[in-house]
Amino acid sequence: MHWQRVRAIVRKDLLAVRRSRPVLVPLIVLPLVFFLAMPVGFGLLGRFLGEVPDSELEPLIRALPAADRAQLERLEPGQQIAVVLISYQFAPLILLVPLAVATAIAADSLAGERERRTLEALLVTPIRDEELFLGKVLAAVLPAVVIGWLGSLVSAVVGIAVTGVGPPLLPSPPWMLLVGLGMPGIALLGLGAVVLISARVRGFQEVMQLSGLLAMPLIGVMVAQASGLFLIDWRLALLGCVVVWAAAFGILRAGRRLFQREALLRLG
């Protein structure tokens, strides 16, 4: 493995992303929404709804794990609402950020590269297929994970500041599992999906639209939680992370098999 070549691909793709508005916009807007606006909004919502009758709060609290419930009941009603929303109900949505960042960069770097007719210039260099693949993977996954982790840190600090509640309720163990384990996994999963989609679809926009379907399961989990079907505790969060990592591993292996010079050239 020639790391100089791998680093060159990562550098090139990240330089290009920094100067591409269609790619950069989701990279800025989504973290602002999910890591800043969401904790601030839910924190303020809790304050305004501070006088909510116990009967309305009860179903939400009842769905919590027993250990967390006892601690939560010691909080003000407004704080309880904020914690339930930030740490449990909307927690899976923060995974949308690394997913969107990874898919946007990967779509630009794979389908976009073909669309701009710049891929062949890379293929005629001595870079090996696995080096090119790794460069493309790192270029998409590293920013996704870094943005996800830094954003989550900001989100936790903001959440604590706005609600006045600290660990282990905010951030909660499932939230921390989703951030620590789930974010890299979902970024790899998104990237793997883009590699597979790019093998069949030509344009950046088409790849972005199709990879957007990956967000559906996360939204589904959120809807299921809101409807009282279940609430993610640390066990469910861990299970979710394992499933995501397994899916990412499988899909990336399949993607790597498709990532051959001749196949890439045929599509280009």
Added chain:
Amino acid sequence: MVFDGPIIQVDRLERRFGQTVALAGISFQVAAGEIVGLLGHNGAGKTTTIRLVLGLLTPHGGTVRVFGLEPTVDGEQIRQRTGVVGESPGLDERLTARELLQVFADLYDVPRVVQAQRIAALLEQFGLAEVAERRVATYSAGMRQRLALARCLLHNPELLLLDEPTAALDPVAAHHVRELIAERRREGRTILLATHNLDEAERLCDRVVILERGRVLVEGPPRELAAALGVPARVTIEVEPEQVNSALDVLARRGMRAQAKPEPGRILVEQLAKRAVPDVVATLVGAGIAVYGVELRTPSLEDVYLALHQRTERR
């Protein structure tokens, strides 16, 4: 170990794409220091040949050897010693020229200690030093092609594969790029130039290989092809303008194909061998025609190409 055989050796090379035969068993060689033109229409098999030489595609028959190596096995080594300019320059427009060259210097394993100096020298040599910090998106087509050429020289390659390097350029930019290619030739590099520009091939190439529908029609030095294939010269004879019709009659009686050119007093005689020219002039003079001049144009590569094309169309 120094390799002293042909730099490129293609032997009965075949490649299909589905039912379409792209190459139907072509053979040719490129010797060290030689510049060989690969000529043909779009779809003749030029780009496929280059991709096979680089190991980007797998042959379906026959063999390719580059520096004595097999591209499908030793593609990395071959690409390390080869510079390529593709049909499209393939430059990421969001990068500046310097950034782009830095990326490719890393991809070609150019040592970090010499990168800055080599990039600066190439930018200077290709007239891009002053715009090196500008994004490629702001470049003209000619500047982009010069940058693509600079990029392919970053690792000081022994072999250059140039695929239609002037196809999308205006005449001035194309002329500049041709000069840059000629300089590389003077440096002693081996070049395989795929083009459908016959004038370009004639000016730059030591030998040409003419492809049609995946087959080699003919190969040889451009100047010798006409004689080898019996493509005749075109002769323009200048006579007294009022005697043009009489002259045409005389030539017709000798069984020659001739026609009046738009310029007064000028007659174009086709299919005339060079050695027959004195005899024709003597006949005209003998018939009382005032002959003021004779202009003999040896057949160009274009004439050869057209003649070959007509022959294959007739088959």
